[in-house]
Amino acid sequence: MNAASEPAEKFSPPEELANAISASVGMVLSIVALVVMVVSASGKGAVYVASAAVFGGSLVALYLASALNHALVAGRAKHFFHNVDLAAIYLLIAGTYTPFTLVALHNRTGNLMFCAIWILALIGTVRTLIKPNEYEAKLDKVGVISYLAMGWMVLVAPAQIIAAIPTAGLIWILVGGAFYSGGVFFFRMTKLRYHHLIWHLFVIGGSACHVIAIQRYVLTIVPL
Numbered sequence: 001m002n003a004a005s006e007p008a009e010k011f012s013p014p015e016e017l018a019n020a021i022s023a024s025v026g027m028v029l030s031i032v033a034l035v036v037m038v039v040s041a042s043g044k045g046a047v048y049v050a051s052a053a054v055f056g057g058s059l060v061a062l063y064l065a066s067a068l069n070h071a072l073v074a075g076r077a078k079h080f081f082h083n084v085d086l087a088a089i090y091l092l093i094a095g096t097y098t099p100f101t102l103v104a105l106h107n108r109t110g111n112l113m114f115c116a117i118w119i120l121a122l123i124g125t126v127r128t129l130i131k132p133n134e135y136e137a138k139l140d141k142v143g144v145i146s147y148l149a150m151g152w153m154v155l156v157a158p159a160q161i162i163a164a165i166p167t168a169g170l171i172w173i174l175v176g177g178a179f180y181s182g183g184v185f186f187f188r189m190t191k192l193r194y195h196h197l198i199w200h201l202f203v204i205g206g207s208a209c210h211v212i213a214i215q216r217y218v219l220t221i222v223p224l
Helices: 013-041 046-071 076-105 108-129 141-151 158-164 167-188 195-217
Strands: none
Touching: 013 046, 013 195, 046 076, 046 195, 076 108, 076 141, 076 158, 076 195, 108 141, 141 167, 167 195
């Protein structure tokens, strides 16, 4: 999970090992979350199950891509999964929005947000995957800005979100967003050893908060 592109040389072997292990832990936790959410959503309708599966699947995809990116040695395969890692962030953002837009909002605004976020995610994914299979030497500012802008698209319809989700759920959503956004600070601290591991831990924290919000306060909404 790379918020921007970094040459492999910036990580010592122990750091890269820690990066791979942390991403692998995130992947295992994501698989557990996926199963729990889909089982919880079963019996409530196809939209609930699909939303849970899309969110959980996007989590698994992100951490799997990140684990492979950091586990592989420098070469074509590593460069490929580096780009896949970056692209998976777009899919996770859209995947996270899916339950909120289709289940919690469940109205015209939600449908429009769902379409908008996925169109942006697909554009970002294509933009990332068509880049050369090599690490950039500098920060991908467009990528970082687009991640943050998409992540906080919830502010487009705050009143409807507040009305649809209990206060406790909103708190979990905001804390999760703060984890994701705050982690970028450590990601940029390239002179700090294990800064990328810290970034991974922040991302895992953000994912956990959003899993709690969706599992406890969105998938429990009684179908209309």
